[in-house]
Amino acid sequence: MRISSLAVGDELLDGRAVDTHGPWLSERIVEHGCIxxxxxxxxxxxxxIAGAIRGLAGDCDLLLVTGGLGPTSDDLxxxxxxxxxxxxxxxxxxARRRLEERYSARGRVPGPGNLRQAMRPADAACLENQxxxxxxxxxxxxxxxxxxxxxxPHEMQPMYxxxxxxxxxxEPRESSSVQSFGIAESxxxxxxxxLADRDRIPLxxxxxxxxxxxxxxxxxxxxxxxxxxxxxxxxxxFGGGEDTLASVTLELLRSRGATVxxxxxxTGGLLGGGLTSVPGSSSVFLGGFxxxxxxxxxxxxxxxxxxxxxxxxxxxxVALMMAMESARRLGATFGLSTTGIAGPDGGSEEKxxxxxxxxxxxxSGTQPRMSARRFRFPGxxxxxxxxxxxxxxxxxxxxxxxxxxxxxxxxx
Amino acid sequence: MRISSLAVGDELLDGRAVDTHGPWLSERIVEHGCIxxxxxxxxxxxxxIAGAIRGLAGDCDLLLVTGGLGPTSDDLxxxxxxxxxxxxxxxxxxARRRLEERYSARGRVPGPGNLRQAMRPADAACLENQxxxxxxxxxxxxxxxxxxxxxxPHEMQPMYxxxxxxxxxxEPRESSSVQSFGIAESxxxxxxxxLADRDRIPLxxxxxxxxxxxxxxxxxxxxxxxxxxxxxxxxxxFGGGEDTLASVTLELLRSRGATVxxxxxxTGGLLGGGLTSVPGSSSVFLGGFxxxxxxxxxxxxxxxxxxxxxxxxxxxxVALMMAMESARRLGATFGLSTTGIAGPDGGSEEKxxxxxxxxxxxxSGTQPRMSARRFRFPGxxxxxxxxxxxxxxxxxxxxxxxxxxxxxxxxx
Numbered sequence: 001m002r003i004s005s006l007a008v009g010d011e012l013l014d015g016r017a018v019d020t021h022g023p024w025l026s027e028r029i030v031e032h033g034c035i036x037x038x039x040x041x042x043x044x045x046x047x048x049i050a051g052a053i054r055g056l057a058g059d060c061d062l063l064l065v066t067g068g069l070g071p072t073s074d075d076l077x078x079x080x081x082x083x084x085x086x087x088x089x090x091x092x093x094x095a096r097r098r099l100e101e102r103y104s105a106r107g108r109v110p111g112p113g114n115l116r117q118a119m120r121p122a123d124a125a126c127l128e129n130q131x132x133x134x135x136x137x138x139x140x141x142x143x144x145x146x147x148x149x150x151x152x153p154h155e156m157q158p159m160y161x162x163x164x165x166x167x168x169x170x171e172p173r174e175s176s177s178v179q180s181f182g183i184a185e186s187x188x189x190x191x192x193x194x195l196a197d198r199d200r201i202p203l204x205x206x207x208x209x210x211x212x213x214x215x216x217x218x219x220x221x222x223x224x225x226x227x228x229x230x231x232x233x234x235x236x237x238f239g240g241g242e243d244t245l246a247s248v249t250l251e252l253l254r255s256r257g258a259t260v261x262x263x264x265x266x267t268g269g270l271l272g273g274g275l276t277s278v279p280g281s282s283s284v285f286l287g288g289f290x291x292x293x294x295x296x297x298x299x300x301x302x303x304x305x306x307x308x309x310x311x312x313x314x315x316x317x318v319a320l321m322m323a324m325e326s327a328r329r330l331g332a333t334f335g336l337s338t339t340g341i342a343g344p345d346g347g348s349e350e351k352x353x354x355x356x357x358x359x360x361x362x363x364s365g366t367q368p369r370m371s372a373r374r375f376r377f378p379g380x381x382x383x384x385x386x387x388x389x390x391x392x393x394x395x396x397x398x399x400x401x402x403x404x405x406x407x408x409x410x411x412x
Numbered sequence: 413m414r415i416s417s418l419a420v421g422d423e424l425l426d427g428r429a430v431d432t433h434g435p436w437l438s439e440r441i442v443e444h445g446c447i448x449x450x451x452x453x454x455x456x457x458x459x460x461i462a463g464a465i466r467g468l469a470g471d472c473d474l475l476l477v478t479g480g481l482g483p484t485s486d487d488l489x490x491x492x493x494x495x496x497x498x499x500x501x502x503x504x505x506x507a508r509r510r511l512e513e514r515y516s517a518r519g520r521v522p523g524p525g526n527l528r529q530a531m532r533p534a535d536a537a538c539l540e541n542q543x544x545x546x547x548x549x550x551x552x553x554x555x556x557x558x559x560x561x562x563x564x565p566h567e568m569q570p571m572y573x574x575x576x577x578x579x580x581x582x583e584p585r586e587s588s589s590v591q592s593f594g595i596a597e598s599x600x601x602x603x604x605x606x607l608a609d610r611d612r613i614p615l616x617x618x619x620x621x622x623x624x625x626x627x628x629x630x631x632x633x634x635x636x637x638x639x640x641x642x643x644x645x646x647x648x649x650f651g652g653g654e655d656t657l658a659s660v661t662l663e664l665l666r667s668r669g670a671t672v673x674x675x676x677x678x679t680g681g682l683l684g685g686g687l688t689s690v691p692g693s694s695s696v697f698l699g700g701f702x703x704x705x706x707x708x709x710x711x712x713x714x715x716x717x718x719x720x721x722x723x724x725x726x727x728x729x730v731a732l733m734m735a736m737e738s739a740r741r742l743g744a745t746f747g748l749s750t751t752g753i754a755g756p757d758g759g760s761e762e763k764x765x766x767x768x769x770x771x772x773x774x775x776s777g778t779q780p781r782m783s784a785r786r787f788r789f790p791g792x793x794x795x796x797x798x799x800x801x802x803x804x805x806x807x808x809x810x811x812x813x814x815x816x817x818x819x820x821x822x823x824x
Contacts, residue, residue: 011437012448014615014617015438016618017619019451026424031427036426037455038452038454038460039425039452041487161594179739203426205426216427220551229765262681264681264684267683267688268681268685268688268693268758269676269680269681269685272681272684272702273682273684273685273797275706276680276754279757281704284707285704286704286708287703287704287708288704288706290700290702292688292693292697292698292699293698296698296699296742330711342688343691351749375686381691382687382689386690407476
């Protein structure tokens, strides 16, 4: 089934708003096994909209038009559809009644602008909108069905699910996804090999977002291919779907009855912030220390000033002591520490911006075991800090699984 | 000057990638005083692209086409332009030479696919690409100029600035912006009054993103209107352009030689993470305590267990003590604390999800002064935590400025 879309609104072309309907519809259409033929964005102009409706309807089975159904004079999509169909607008009695009921429930009476929202082309039908005053419209133009939906996403998306989804004749596609961290994008792509071929079924959509490499698999056999990708990316693959590095690591800790604390310097709280983004993290994450200044590394964690002077705050010794002392002082199973130079200033030849030490203390045995790993993260201050947080979580996860691996950007 | 755009690429319609060119170009075109007439997204299909080029060129002065200039067989934009112009592709000697130089600098020889990148329609010209192998192309179709640009944003955007910008006959528009936090969107819009009229010059583009209400003002007199908006939104307006609540608050602290520490419960590190997102924050932000568990509130901050038992961890007393003890123990001018129920579980009738106390201790005088404010933040766990962080920064900022104001979502 071939589906095209048209987003209408001045604000989408003058910098006031970003069109989110196009990408949202692409995902929905593809996951249903249909083809997204074309997407257009147009301002609130009667002739332009009518022309686009006629043009697009010539090459698809279903045309979805969003926006321009509001009560004000620049909302013209309804009129444009009537123009494209060569018919008049008539009032829909059911839509008028629902509109009046909706207003009277709030003790108000609809004005003339609002009543325009009960108009539809003759031969067309209104589609009920549970979230707002503007009903959608379903019309036919030759063999093509045309559906008008309101522009606000919180109205459009439920109406898509209620009214459009039942019209699709594709099969809901099996879908599955895999996420990984610590593997280079090029390496991840190469490991996929022919799995990533564009014409292959199931289709593998490969994305990198905030340093997480992700494969979304759509089509018959998605779960199997997903499992194969997970093996290709082992041990860097940490989960699928909605998993995050924090959620899978917390789950591993929870299943062992273990707890974790942090001692953060260059991340300044992002690591704790990441761990506590997971609902229910309080049974595993106790808290920790933000020791951004060198003085607090000494005051709160007892790291001798001469160790900081001799090795610098960004050093193996300091990372190890931060991890160990946080776990020891707070009575946690694991301590995780970060110390580094996030930039853009503060770098040196020996320790350029992006140099980060991550420390891990495992106090689960009779004697605490400790390790520290050095990284050189590329990118902006925000990227260096985000990558530090994710690398720390990945190191803890791999440690919990007993996996050995050198992460991307790690230096031996 | 009327400008249309066309983004080409299968990946933009099958869920693999989101088209970012449309919104990016809208902003650039509008800030230059030109009109963005229409934007389209099409797959890598020869006839569809050629048809769209012909169609769009009929109604604009300049048509920008992105994507489909790569070396592989599904990159067809070059061929589509030749088809639309009714001409043949010929090799551009200069482009061929630059391509060969680029490859030989890396000790390689371009293959046949790569050499296709030196082809252009007869009568067209190549546009140099400093960031990649695919040159752009400039052609004419009737009175309309057509420019092809490569799809990767890091190639497209510099080429837009180098080659397209000089073609625009609009005047670079004066631009300015204002950001605010703690004011309801509807209130912010109402306070703008007729300043927000759609046909007004300068144009005010109003956006809400992550609870920050922002006005971007484009056109002659932007700075003056921006200043007027800042007054309308006083004291919630915190800055313009690239300012963040963290950056302006840190700057206020720095100008007074003051320091700040945090004691975080429900934000779990996000507040420290926000403060340290600003380069150079180490002269002002010392560090702090993550006291996520009740036990650590007692162990690290000395909050008596009976206070927590009597009032609950989410209470005025605990927020006040967290702020005071963090400032006192770490020797800072200001202590900022958060304790709340981020959800989705853990709420009660008395303290539903989204209930948060924020504490502030000002130790700048001879006696510390303290205050705590209660909020009921709507939204998801992530939103509650993000809003808590921003509200804490806004409260500190207003305190530093001596401004009194009740923030959105605050409860008396």
